[in-house]
Every structure is written in C-alpha cells, then in structure tokens.
Amino acid sequence: MAVLDxxxxxxxxxxLLGYLPLTLELAGIGMVLALILACLLAVVRVLAIPVINHFAIVFISxxxxxxxxxxxxxxxxxxxxLFSSLTVIGGVTATILGLTLHFSSYMAExxxxxxxxxxxxxxEAALSIGMTNGQLMRRIVLPQATRVALPTLMNYFIDIIKATSLAFTLGVTELMGATxxxxxxxFLYFEAFIVAAVIYWIVVELLSKLQHYLEARLNKAYSR
Structure with a gap:
C-alpha cells in the first residue's frame, strides 16, 4: 500500500491557496448577479405580470x-x-454567466x-394607505422575506462556490483547475485532490459560521 506524500x-x-481568490471572485460575482436576477424573477412571478410572467416560468424551468x-x-x-461577435466570451465570463442564470432560477423560487x-x-394594510406595489415590495415584503430566505440563499452561495470547480472545463485556472x-x-492525484477538498471544506465551514451569525442577528428582534 502506497504511503501519502x-x-x-x-x-x-x-x-492552491493562490488560486482561491479567483474561485471566490467567480462565486461572489455570480451570487450577486444571481440574487439581483432572482429578486426580479420572484417579483414578476408573485405579481403575475402579463407576458413577462410566462417568460420567467420558461426561464426558471x-x-x-x-x-x-x-x-x-x-x-x-x-x-x-451562432453569433460570431460572441467569440470574445472567455472562460471566466462564461462561468459567471452560467452561475448567474443557473442559480438565479433556484433562488427565484x-x-x-x-x-x-x-x-x-x-x-393589505400597505395597499390601503396608498403604497404602490413597488413600495410594498421594497419597504414591507422584501425585508421580511430576506430573513426567511437567508438560510436557503446562503446554502446556494455555498453551492455556487463548489460549482466553480466546473470552470476548469472551460480552461479557467481556478482552485480546481490548478489542482x-x-x-x-x-501524478500524485490523490494527494492533490485531498488538499483541494480540505480547502473547499474549510471555506464552506467558515461560510456556515457566517450563516449562523447572520441568522442570529436577523432573528434577534423576533425572539423577544
């Protein structure tokens, strides 16, 4: 039996830690863009905006x-x-685009x-005092919905970080590509992938700690 080196x-x-910033950058940008798009899709679905709602349903599906x-x-x-002008799309851009669209569909629901x-x-109370649907969403609904959705959204962010490992298939040298x-x-594949796995594991555990902290802060006002 071979001994680990x-x-x-x-x-x-x-x-490998030198490539971690790129992994986190891909995940961070993808998360922010996905969250923005997911909020728009969710609002469209809740308000059942004609035509756009059907597009949102197909997009999510x-x-x-x-x-x-x-x-x-x-x-x-x-x-x-299909479009020769899009040959300028690099692996990083394609990865961010893929992460954004893919995870926004889950986050929207x-x-x-x-x-x-x-x-x-x-x-009903907000509408009765003359608030528009936009004001209702921005001031009343979304702040409360954020507290409820936070654990799920943090889990999606963790999934995005792990999903960046697919970027190496597009020639992007992030953590997985470097590994x-x-x-x-x-030719020491086992050792290399063990190190990569531990790095991913530590990052995810730190994010889990952050998630618990944010949940405690947001729920503090409701625990009295």
Whole structure:
C-alpha cells in the first residue's frame, strides 16, 4: 500500500491557496448577479405580470431542468457558433454567466416562497394607505422575506462556490483547475485532490459560521 506524500501535500497548500481568490471572485460575482436576477424573477412571478410572467416560468424551468455543465458549454462553445461577435466570451465570463442564470432560477423560487409567506394582512394594510406595489415590495415584503430566505440563499452561495470547480472545463485556472494541473504534473492525484477538498471544506465551514451569525442577528428582534 502506497504511503501519502505529506511533504508534497504541505507544499501544495500555498500554491492552491493562490488560486482561491479567483474561485471566490467567480462565486461572489455570480451570487450577486444571481440574487439581483432572482429578486426580479420572484417579483414578476408573485405579481403575475402579463407576458413577462410566462417568460420567467420558461426561464426558471429551463435552467432548473438542465445541468450546469451543459449550460456552461452552451455559453462558451455554443453561443460563439451562432453569433460570431460572441467569440470574445472567455472562460471566466462564461462561468459567471452560467452561475448567474443557473442559480438565479433556484433562488427565484426560494425568494418567491418567502414573499408569499409574508402575512397577507401587512400587504393589505400597505395597499390601503396608498403604497404602490413597488413600495410594498421594497419597504414591507422584501425585508421580511430576506430573513426567511437567508438560510436557503446562503446554502446556494455555498453551492455556487463548489460549482466553480466546473470552470476548469472551460480552461479557467481556478482552485480546481490548478489542482488538476498540479496533479497531472506530479501524478500524485490523490494527494492533490485531498488538499483541494480540505480547502473547499474549510471555506464552506467558515461560510456556515457566517450563516449562523447572520441568522442570529436577523432573528434577534423576533425572539423577544
């Protein structure tokens, strides 16, 4: 039975950590854009805006019903084939686009459920004093829905971070891409992927701690 090369693993840690910022950047940008798009989709679904609502339903159905990897390939390889002007799309851009559209479809349904869960009496009271639907959403519904949806949204952010590992299939050298290259050069695949797994694990655990902290802060006013 082969013995693990711990010296190689220790030496690999700082190398892979050098690519962690790109992984977090991809996930962070993807999360922000996905959250913005998800809020818009959720509001459209709740208000049942004509025409746009049907588009939102099809959008959510498509991106929830197809694998992320297929979507990444469509954006990176497929779109430039249809539109020559899109050949400038790089692996990073295609990854962010894929993460944004894919996870916004899931987050939209979570946000929609949180919005629907807000007490109807508050909505009726706001409308009775002359608030528009936009003011109602911005001032009454979304702040309360945020507290309800936060745990699910944080879990999606964790999923986005792990999903960035697919970026290496588009030639992006993030954490997973760097691990693949280092492993291919040393043939110590098990050691390399163990180090990568531990780094992902630590990042996820830190985010989980942050999630618990934010939940406690948001729920503090409701625990009295």
């Amino acid at each position: 711990f010296d190689y693993m220790l030496g690999l840690i700082p190398i 498509f991106f929830r019903g197809t694998p992320l990897l297929v979507q990444l390939f469509l954006f990176y390889y497929g779109l430039p084939q 979570s946000i929609r459920a949180a919005i629907i869960g807000v007490d109807r009496s508050q909505t 693949q290259k280092e492993a291919a050069g040393s």
